[in-house]
Amino acid sequence: MALQNFQYDIIMREYSRRQSQVQHVLEEHRREAFAKVPRLLEIDQTVAGLSAEKIRSMLSGKPGSVDELKEEVAALAAERTALLLENGFPADYLEPHYFCPSCQDTGYIDGHKCACFKKAEIELLYTQSNLAEILQKENFDHFSFEWYSDTMKNEATGLTARDTAKRAYDMARNFVRDFDSRFQNLFLYGSTGVGKTFLSHCIAHDLLESSHCVLYFSAFDLFDRLAQTAFSRKSETDPGEEFILDCDLLIIDDLGTELTNSFVSSQLFLCINERIARRKSTIISTNLKLEDFSSTYSERTFSRIASNYQMIKLIGNDIRIQKVFSR
Numbered sequence: 001m002a003l004q005n006f007q008y009d010i011i012m013r014e015y016s017r018r019q020s021q022v023q024h025v026l027e028e029h030r031r032e033a034f035a036k037v038p039r040l041l042e043i044d045q046t047v048a049g050l051s052a053e054k055i056r057s058m059l060s061g062k063p064g065s066v067d068e069l070k071e072e073v074a075a076l077a078a079e080r081t082a083l084l085l086e087n088g089f090p091a092d093y094l095e096p097h098y099f100c101p102s103c104q105d106t107g108y109i110d111g112h113k114c115a116c117f118k119k120a121e122i123e124l125l126y127t128q129s130n131l132a133e134i135l136q137k138e139n140f141d142h143f144s145f146e147w148y149s150d151t152m153k154n155e156a157t158g159l160t161a162r163d164t165a166k167r168a169y170d171m172a173r174n175f176v177r178d179f180d181s182r183f184q185n186l187f188l189y190g191s192t193g194v195g196k197t198f199l200s201h202c203i204a205h206d207l208l209e210s211s212h213c214v215l216y217f218s219a220f221d222l223f224d225r226l227a228q229t230a231f232s233r234k235s236e237t238d239p240g241e242e243f244i245l246d247c248d249l250l251i252i253d254d255l256g257t258e259l260t261n262s263f264v265s266s267q268l269f270l271c272i273n274e275r276i277a278r279r280k281s282t283i284i285s286t287n288l289k290l291e292d293f294s295s296t297y298s299e300r301t302f303s304r305i306a307s308n309y310q311m312i313k314l315i316g317n318d319i320r321i322q323k324v325f326s327r
Contacts, residue, residue, distance in 0.1 A: 003121065004243065007128075007213075011107070011120050018098075018105045026096050033094060037087050040094070043080045047073055121211050130216045131204055138201035143169060147195070147319040154315050161316035165195065168312045172199050175310075176206045179249075179281070187309040188285040189293075193318030196285040200251050203283065212248040219258040226267045245274050249281045256288040260296055269301045276308050284309070 003011070034041040050073050081091045098105045103114035113121075126132045148162040159167065168188075175184055186203075188196040204214045217225065222244070229241045244250060250271075258264060275282050284305070286293060294302040 004213075004246070007124060010124060011117065014120065015105055015107050022096050022098055022105060026094075029093050033084065033087075033089055037083050040080060040083055043076050043083075044094075047076050050076075118211060122208065125208055125211065125213055129204065129208060129214045130221075131201065131208070131214070135201055135205040135208070138198050139205040140169075140173070140202045143195075143198065143202055145169075147322055148316045152316060154313070161194075161314075164313070164315055168195075168199060168314055171310060171312060172203050176203055179207060179212070183279045183281065185276075185281055185305075185309040186283045187305055187311050188283065188314065189288065189290065189311070190314035190316075191318075192287050193320045194314040194316045195319060196314055197253050198319075199314075200253065200283045200285055204249065204251060207249055214249045214251065215244060215247045216251040216253065217244075218253050219255040222252055222271075223258055223264050223267060226271070227263065245271065246278065246280060249283065250275060251283045251285075253285050255284055255286040256293065256296060265297050265301065268297055269304070272301065272304055276304065282309075 030044075034044075050069050080094070084091055084093050096104075100114060100116040103109050103116060107114055107117040107120075126135075145162050145165055148160075148165040150160050150162045152161045153159065154161070154164055157164070171186070175186060178184065186200075188199060190196060200216075204216060208214050225244070226241060255268075272282065288296060290302075290311075
């Protein structure tokens with residue numbers, strides 16, 4: 001996903017800050033060096049004059065004079081380096097020291113994003129996802145099937161809890177792999193502590209690493225945010241609900257734990273419906289049984305989910321409790 005305007009502005013403001021800082025340090029270096037060694041200022045002014053003359057010679061088509069000017073500039077540069085070293089300064093003291101030498105703190109190289117821009121992009125997306133810290137622990141590399149029973153079975157499918165988890169894991173992997181080529185949504189359901197949130201975090205981690213915009217909200221926080229947007233004036237720097245509706249992946253966790261009312265039910269339907277229309281992926285997790293979900297949020301909402309989401313049920317014993325007793 002291309003960055004939204006406000007996200008792009010955040011990153012470019014940081015580049016502007018870096019450029020100002022580099023220029024400020026360079027000016028401090030120049031004042032210090034010129035005060036101690038006046039000849040350095042003379043060299044600097046002479047080089048500037050020769051550079052302007054070089055440009056005029058190039059435009060007038062006099063290659064011979066251009067070569068002579070290059071030699072003069074090179075000689076002056078060598079003298080400047082020698083003077084700096086003789087007076088206790090580093091050889092590059094009068095050169096700008098960029099945070100990123102590759103793009104010189106512009107963010108771009110030949111019209112393409114520099115590696116530092118891509119890094120800044122990922123860091124920003126992590127920060128805005130609400131998942132920055134937890135994803136260091138909860139990702140595919142740390143997903144374990146040991147917490148799932150190989151004897152407990154899902155009566156509807158005949159699969160054990162462990163096989164069910166492996167099936168869900170594979171579907172999550174495929175969701176990430178096909179994310180840019182196929183529109184998908186996931187509905188994770190099952191009892192408390194069977195790994196629904198962990199699995200959604202795994203997906204979020206890999207998509208954030210590939211510079212996708214992922215937003216995570218608990219159900220309570222999502223509807224609280226939507227209520228603030230609906231009933232208060234939006235500031236110029238706040239993208240409001242548009243960011244929620246247009247991010248690459250929206251994760252709504254623990255749906256059913258919030259206080260449900262007509263506002264919540266209508267906002268859930270509008271959010272789900274709008275993201276389907278925009279072909280923006282959503283992951284929903286809930287502890288509710290399917291029949292309870294339908295009665296809680298309306299058949300209309302459940303119908304939209306059932307026809308547009310892959311339904312993944314996880315079973316097993318509460319992993320959090322298992323971890324407590326295994327210590």
